Amino acid sequence: MRRLLMHEVRGVGSLARWVARRTHGVREGDHAAAYTGPQTAMMYGLLFVSVVETVVLTVLLTPWPLVHRIMLVLDVYTVLAVLALHAGCVTRPHVAGADGSLRIRYGALFDLLIAGEQIASVRVERRYPSGGLVQFTPSEGQGDDGSVLDLVVGSQTSVRVELTEPVTFVRPLGRTGRAQVVRFHADEAEELVRVLRATRP
Structure with a gap:
């Protein structure tokens, strides 16, 4: 649970960095390598489906206010989660350090630092x-x-x-x-x- 909570916190931070067009862990002289190309279309497709679902359910569940509110919260959370995952991947690229090191990442979910001599x-x-x-x-x-x-x-x-x-x-x-x-x-x-x-x- 603690690790999942930390992923959520980092996701929110990634959204803020994405909006500010800032990257994480890339120093002067480092080479940042993006890796989002193969998944970008899928992410935006998933986001589109989530938004459409939110709108449709808002209309269909209007007669049941409690169910409507619960589903609205879940749908909004899903949209934010997809955005946060993609933002994490954009703002946390792989990094080839000026010292020869290599940092391999996937958003806030995976981070492996390899020293140049390794x-x-x-x-x-x-x-x-x-x-x-x-x-x-x-x-x-x-x-x-x-x-x-x-x-x-x-x-x-x-x-x-x-x-x-x-x-x-x-x-x-x-x-x-x-x-x-x-x-x-x-x-x-x-x-x-x-x-x-x-x-x-």
């Missing part, structure tokens, strides 16, 4: 996995070595990072894991890879 190699690798946002494939018989973390946006990943040693990551609801290969999506994957290679120590 990056063994990075390349563009386009994949289209099905399933949820965070997917983890443990290696067999090798401990954490070779374990793969996929951070999937719009059913795709486009960058592969191999590490010198496994890193610990935290899932949105708090469970942890360790992976030595991380795959994620960036809208301009080639540019991000170029910057990471140029800044590697």
Whole structure:
């Protein structure tokens, strides 16, 4: 519950940053990499459906004031939640640090910081996995070595990072894991890879 509440608070903060056109965690000299491209149309489509549903239910439930109020609150919350999720993704991009580090994020739900010296190699690798946002494939018989973390946006990943040693990551609801290969999506994957290679120590 505490983690869910923190996600809600960060969501409100993301909406404020979105309105102010400010990003989170991007310093001077850093390279910000957007990743919202594959999901933007879906997000706005979901938002449109939620708004239409709110209007329709407002009309249909007028004879039942109590039910009308409850549904109105739920629908408005849904609209704000969708906006907050998208705002979080826009205002919290991936960050290739000037020091060679890499910060991989998905809004306020996922945040993994990798030091420059932990990056063994990075390349563009386009994949289209099905399933949820965070997917983890443990290696067999090798401990954490070779374990793969996929951070999937719009059913795709486009960058592969191999590490010198496994890193610990935290899932949105708090469970942890360790992976030595991380795959994620960036809208301009080639540019991000170029910057990471140029800044590697």
